[in-house]
Structure formats: C-alpha cells, structure tokens
Amino acid sequence: MAMELRALFLLPLCFPGLQGQAPGALRRREGDTLYVQCPYAPWTTDSQTKCWCLLKDGRCQELVNTYSKQSRDRRIIINDDSTTETVSVTMVALKAEDSGTYFCAIYKSYYDYPRLRTISLIVFRELLQWELDTLTVLCPEGSGAWCRGQAECTVMSRQRSSKQSEMKSLQDRVTMQYHTQGAFVTMKNLQIQDSGVYWCAPGDSRHTRKMEVVLSVFKRTQQLTAKESGKVSVQCHYKIAEHSTASKAWCKQGEGKTCSVLATTRSESPAANSTAQEGVRIQDDTQQGIVTVTMEQLQVQDSGVYWCALQDGSGLLRMEEVTLSISKALPPGAFPDSGSQSQDVLLGDSCSGNTFLILSVVLLLLLLLALLTCIALGVRYYRLLLRTGIREAEDTSDRAEGTAQPGSTGRRESSQDDSKGPAYINLDVQSSPSPEDPLYCNVELSQAPRNPQHVEYAIIAFNPPPRASRE
Template structure:
C-alpha cells in the first residue's frame, strides 16, 4: 500500500501527471441530468480506481467508484442516480447524474481513488441545481415575498442567503442566516431585505419591502457556504413606476404658452405594453360589434314601420268605396263606378265600386228598393254550395225635378 502511494505521488510530481483543476460551473434545472468527462493522461493509471465524490469542507465523500472484483477491474458502476464509467483505452472517465435535485448542488471531484482516503482530483465541478425560474412584476412601493423549499434532512441548519447578481456574473449577498455563539440564527434583516428559515418545514422565506425601480434584476435564494453559493431558486424581478400626471408647458409659434396634462409611466416593460395594446384592441372590437348590432336593429325597425305604412295606404285606397255627395239636394243615387276605360286593365272580377248617398227619411213619392233575401233561383243541386256572407242595402230613388234633363 505504501509502495503504491509513493509511486503514485512520484508520478504526479515527476512524470507530469497533474490534476486537472479547471473548475467548471454547471447549472441545471431540477429534474435534468449532468454528464461530466474527466481525462487522465498516463496509461499507467488505466487500472487505477476512479471515483466521483462530493466535497464538504475539506472532505470529499465518494458517491460512486470503480472497483475490483474476482473477475477483474469493474470499470462501470451505478449507485442510486449516479453512474461512473472508465474508458481505460482512451483515458476518459464519464460520470452521469440523473434526475437532479436542489440538494445536489455542491462541489464535486472526479478523482483517482486509492481507498480508503487517498484522492487525487482530476476535475473539480461546481454543480448548481435550482428550481424553475420565478418571474415577478411589481409596482414601485410594493413588497415582494419569495418562498424557497429545501431538503431538511441534509440542509436543515446550513446557512441560507438572499443574493443579487452583479456585473461579470458575481453575486452580492444582501442578507443571510448565520450560526451564532450558541445556536443557529434562522432569521436576519438587513436594510429592506429580511430572511427567515423555517427548519421544520424546510422553507426559506425572503421579503423585500418598499421596492424601487433600481431593485429590478436577478436574485438567488441559495445555500450559503462562504464563499460558495448554491442556488435554490432564481428570481427575475421587474419593478415599474406608477402612472403619474404632470403639467407640461408648451409654447406655440405665436409666443403663447399653454399647459398640457401629460400622463406617463416610467419603467414599463415591453411585455406590459403589448398586453395593454392587446387589451385595447379587444375592447375596441367589442364596442364596434355592439354598435353594428344596434345599427342593424334600427334598420330592421325602420323597414318594418315603412312596410306597415305602405300597407295601410293600399288598404285605404281599396276600402274607400263609399263617399257622401257634396250636393245636399241629391237624396240618393246609385251607379256603377267602373270606368269603361278600366275594362282594359286587369281588375279583379269580384271588385265593384259604388257611390251611395243617404237621406234621413225617404218621401212617399220616392221609390224604395229593398234587397231582402238572396235569390236561390239559379242554384241547382249540382252547383249548390255553402252560402257566402251577403250584405244587404236599401236604395231609394228620387224623381228628377221638372225641367231637368235626364
């Protein structure tokens, strides 16, 4: 064992085999997978065991490792959601982690492994697993509250932080929990930001009060292992000003100055503007539709009234068949008002016109004709039909005065 250790150390220092410490940061959304390839240079280590370990402080705890069995070198091993495979011919170790969870956020080593505690890192990976990105759009002066769940079994009393993204992908810790002299301090406040860690439920609650437009940006709710931050939830915050009305003086070409009320909203997002335009378009369409329906109803009512008026005029011309003579000396008269010229026109055969003049009482000298009953002389048993309604009239004729030409 000691000889192998010395040989390995000697090769690391002399033969040029160096640990590849090219630190890489891998970010994944919860549920995704991670695939890492680690290369080793010397073929002398093709049979050396490899491991994938999680770094906690100064100790890296192996999660999965290649091994030796009675059949020889086992270059592919799976443990839980993690698999390691050693391609000894090409000198590549491949690690696969599936169905990542927030609690998988850590620093990992892909390393040569000499059990039980000898590790030589090939690659250092910082893994950042977070839940879906949350987006908030609030108005200036309002408050923001964010809840971040985590695994209580593994991170119950680890420090939590609320941090903000700055230039060059750096992060500024705004407020964080900490370990006090006697116990874990799960609540803290700094400025307008407050953090509370419910270690029983596994929920970190962040509150930011009296938000300003300058507070817009990207934030993390994260596990905090100084100087490392492991994101739990990413928050994209947009803060807009309220709509304000101000008086703007405007000077015309004639030199007169007038005041105009100007309404503006600072910090409005393009998405908000698009939603507002879409909303206005829908309202305009509804209004135009209502106006069109009302206009259509008005046209129908107007057409119906016009039709009734035309029908009333036609009925009046057809029914006005009696008129009283203007000459009071004429007692009664009867005549067929059909004009011979009208015979050429197409007039219904059953339509007759007459002018009747009535007098209160006929004189004894006047002849009186009375239609009493309808005649049935022309009816035959074959042509007899149901009796149609019959109108009766009494007509009296007054002799013409002497000297009057007939």
Template structure:
C-alpha cells in the first residue's frame, strides 16, 4: 500500500481535505471486492464517474463511465477486464466490483467524478492490500518472489520483514545497493534475499521452516521512517507430527505440498474410500448375522417341545426269547443278555410299538407239536 500517496491526496484533490482516509481493506488472493460510493446532490449526474488508482500521486482511471450531457439513462454500467463500475443515478450511487483479486492489485484506490475542469474529485478513498496465502510443512523450504514497479528504485534498499501490527514490521533481512550492484544475495540465518534489478524482482528464500515462522510478511522499502509494503504474504507452517499422525491414520504416505499451494488432500480422499469400503463390509456382516439368527429361530420354533432321548431297554422275558427243548450244553446267561440303544427325536407314546434288532437265537419260536399217545389201562 502506498501510504505516501495517502499523505499527498489533499494536494492532488482539494475536495478530499475534509475526508478522512478509510481503514485498510485486506483480502486474500482470489477474493472479490464490492463497495459503493455515494455522491452528493452537488455532483451532476451526467458527470463521468471513475474508479482510479493512485500512482505517483496521480489518479489513473482504471474504469470510467461515459457520462456526458447526452446521457439521460438512469443507470450506466461499464466493465473493463475484472472491474465493473455502475452509476445508479436515480439513487446517486456508484458501485464498484473487482473479482479474482491478485497481489499486484494492492494499492490505493478512489471513487471519483470528473469535474468541469477535467480533474478527478474523489468521493471515497480505499487502501487495498491483497495478500498471498502460503501453506508449508515444518522443515521445508520456502521461496517467494516480489515484483516491484517503477515506483521502487532499483538501487533502493529493500527488506523482508515480519508484520507485528497494523503499521509496524520487524526486519528479518535487508539487501542494499552494494549487494544489488554485485548481484549477490544478503543472508541472515535461514533467510536469504536477492534483488534482480533487470526483471525488477525480489526473491526471498527461507530454509528449514519452523512453526514459529508462521505470520504475515512484507517485501518492503523504508520511506518516511516506516516500512512501505511492496507485497504481503501470510505464511502458515504446520507441525510435522500432525502430518505423520494423519498418514498413520489413513495408512498412506502424505505427499509433500510444493510451491505456494495448500497441502494436497490425497489422504482425506483415501480415508474417505477406506471408510466407504469398511462401512459396506460392516453392513454385509450385520446382514449375515441377522439371517443366521432368523434361521436359528425358525429351527427352534419348528422343533417345539421335541427332544432327543436315549432309551436303554432290557427285554422283559429273556426266557421266551430262548425257549428250547434241546439238551445241548446251555450258554452262559451273560451271553443271552442283550441291550440296544435307540435314538429318536420324538417322544413316544406308551401305546406306540417298539422295534429292535435281536439275535436269531432270541427270536420267539412256536414250540414244536408234541406227539400224544393215548393208552387204555385196565386194572384187575
């Protein structure tokens, strides 16, 4: 932001002497700026309205309405590049829109109207700072470039400083015209600065970044007893332990972010995929468990009061199973003792027949018919 330009505004624009400068607007790259400027009844609605940038104490119109005495419409809208100005005459309002802001858009701007003497009378003055956001991991290196305009002299001493409040900046390293002439960098600890006067670009490199390096930094020059920023950076250094924890959680290797872009989100993507797969497997396992439980319940219901029993039965009448008239030597009674085991799933009623396997010698046989002889005996 060109603070010097703000101090000289009353000299360029006498109508601004009663107007206090507004607070600085700070936006990140890629943001949009929208604001409105009211003009008083003293301002002719046909007068041209402009959005101008202060460079070397002069108002340079960036975009301007057509205006003129032949303009009688209630609204006039003009777009140039990413900047749009609209004059809403019915309400005596000028609106400004800037899209996709970049660091080089930083500067001091004014809503103004062109007077009858072709001078621009400011309605509102805005200091605008657009900063770059940098995201890095601990122990990495950082390299940034600050192109500077013709407003900065090539042999002027330039600084890399860390901003502490709205106006103060703590010097980290500087490069003087002696180093610039010899085209050699200036080094302070882990920070190095080099000035290429041919391309009008400062290059700053920081080695072995630490979490305490996080903060707001300026490429700046020192004028009127204060630092005047050329470009602003917002640096965030993340702890390496957090990176390692995230990698172990997702069982993947965290890629190291490069350049000035934020750390990649591949771990988050991998974690989402793994979470989805695990969720599907859990659902399938739960469905299988439910199906198994249902089948088990159906089997128990079908079984009812049925039970398994082991029946050990001893024949009631062993003698009937082995009745014979033979006179051969009898077998041991222990050999005639036979037991059977019958497994069944239903409880038998007392009237139900019982079947078993027996030895042939145990089969009940009908006794052979005996020959009966009849005799008549007479006693005398």
C-alpha cells in the first residue's frame, strides 16, 4: 500500500500532463449557478470515465461522473463532449456550504484520480440585519474559528463548550458553540460597524474558508423638528425578551464616536462620560418594550444627533439614532426668516410643474375654441355675401329698361331729347293686381308733346316674381 501511495505521489512529477492546473478562486452568491469547463489532457481517451470531485482530506470525494451524469440531489450535472474533448460541469442553486476545492478528474482506480482542472469555490451568503438584532450561523463540520476580514483572518471567536458560551457584557457579543452538525456562531446586539465579511475556518488553518457570510447592518433612524422654548417626546422600541433588564440611556453624539449621556434609567450615579441635563426625562416601559424620552425648554443649540442606547459598565450600544432640529421662535407679528421663505419657495417650485401643465392645457382648449368660432363666423359671412349678390343680380335683371316695377313711384323718365323717342313711364302700383287684369297708363296733357307724330299704348301684365319662389 505504501508503494502504491508513493507511486501516485510521484506520477504527476514524472508526467507533467497529469498535474492539475493551479487553483483559481471563483466567487458566487448563494443561489447562483457555477459552470466549469475542463479540457482533456493529451493522454485522455473518450472511453474513460470523468468525475467531478470535492477535495476532502487530500482525496477525491466523488460527487458525479459521466456514467451517472447527475448527482443524487440533482444539483450537479456533468457532460462529456468528445467533439471538443471537453468536460463541462454545472452546479445550480449554490449554497454557502458548497464552498471548497473542486476538480475535474479521470477515474482510474479508487485511489487514482488524475486531475484535469482544479478550482477554489467560495459561495457567500448575504445577510441584512438591523442594529441590536441577533445573527446565528451554522458553520460546516470541522470549523473551529469564526474569522472576519476580506483577505486576512481576524479571529472573532473560537469554538467553545456550552458552559463557556455565556457572555459577560454587552461588548462580549460573539460566541461559537459546538454542535453535532458543526458549530453555531452567535452575534448579539449587532451594530453598524459589524458590517463586513466573515467566514468559518478549520481549527488548524485560518486560510481555508469553509463558508463565507457578507453581513450588512443598518441603523434605525428618526428625524424630529421642534420650536425654541417648546418640548419634544421620543419613543424607541426594543425586544423585551433580550433587553428588558438592560439599562437604557439618552445621549448626544459629539465629535467622533463619543456620545455624552444626558439621562439614564440606572439607579446609581451616571458614568464618567455622562452629562446630566435639566429638562430631560427618560422612562422605560418594560412591559411594552418602549423607552420614552422628553426634552423641555428646547434651545437652538440643542439641535443635533441623539441616541437611544443600551448601557452597561463597558459602554453604550445604539438602539436608534434621532436627528433633532430646533428652529428659532419668532416674536409676534414678525415674518419668517429667509430659511422659511426658501422652504416656501421650494414648496412652490414643487407645485409649479403641475400648475404650468394645467394652464397649458386650458389655454390650448381656449385657442381651439376661438379658432372654431372664427371659422364658423367666416363661413356664415361668406354665405350671407353669396346670398346678397344673387339678390342684387336678380333685382338688376328685373329692372331692365322699359319694364314697370311694382311698388315704385310714378314718374316719367325721358332721354335728353323728348321729341326723338317714346316716353318711358315708371308705375307705382299700390295694390297687387291679378295677373289676368290689364293695366292702362294715362299721360297727363302737360307731359305729352305738343305735336305728337304717333301714340303708343302699353298693356302690362304681372307674373309672380321669380325670387318669391326662392324665398
């Protein structure tokens, strides 16, 4: 057996083609898909069985081969393309526990798996938490340390027995407890500065990542405004089961990360960084899990950032962050300052867009209505002119020379020389005679020439005017 193991160890050194490629790290998010292609080695044949292995204890833990083509959980599929001489492996629905070293190999015997390609797979789990939440992670079997850092491992906790897992203070917030399936890591009272990359590492190596976690912690915030000389009340919520017995504090954040305590629920004297302030009261309702803070007689200089925090001898842990803005009170009859005017201007600007759109639509409708009205009036005026022209033409044709017009005054019109032609008479008929009745015209003696050569008689009959039927 020793000779066989030595032969297997020396085989890649004697034949470079048998040596696998250098490990290349691949990062995938939990739930993603991994696709890997492994070209054949020059000495590989199509009939040989190819495998996808997990490196465990320096040996191949076979997950799937080209004979079965699919793993038991159906998350891994392997294909052998003899045309391109390439083996392709697909892993779907990746889990954080899938992190490890994998390689494509040729199956020769139980102990002989010449490698085609080796990769280092890191599957990270994204976790989103609020401040003061509790994070629990189950590290795979064989994990002995909980590390933090992107490249180098900063040990946050090591595996302990159940009796050693009790935390001494709020700042001692990370424990790692042994379990039959691995090791449970617990991080309590999370803070925003806890955001980062964590991983489970074996007890004998801090460079091997068995499982990786990307943690993002968010803080709860409030924004309040008040008037000078007024008061403000703030409520902060917490989990009763975890923090009902802890002391609560109200502090104001200064330069850097320091926060000066203004009020606390502790019965003993405040800590060294405490600055008691008059007009500030704090009440803790442990039945509902609510801390209520009241500040009275506010001043402009009270504006700033405050914390509702848990407090013990080791320091403060933020529950919620409150941003307080105090505006200066105005005397009676005074006008708002430029700051308030600018707010009004901003408010007016926010509404001007919709107002401009509405006015534009109304003006467009009015313009269209005016245009339609002008077109209608123009058409009506044109029809009126056309009708008036027809009537004038008819009147002109009816009033031809030598024709009597009913309704006209009776007078005699003659040419410049009465002796050279007959007289023309315009008749004024007061009543409309029957079309069958003749009409006789008499000429007075004063209107007749002295020596008439001849006398003409005219009989005029009336027919209904043509325009009467048109109207």
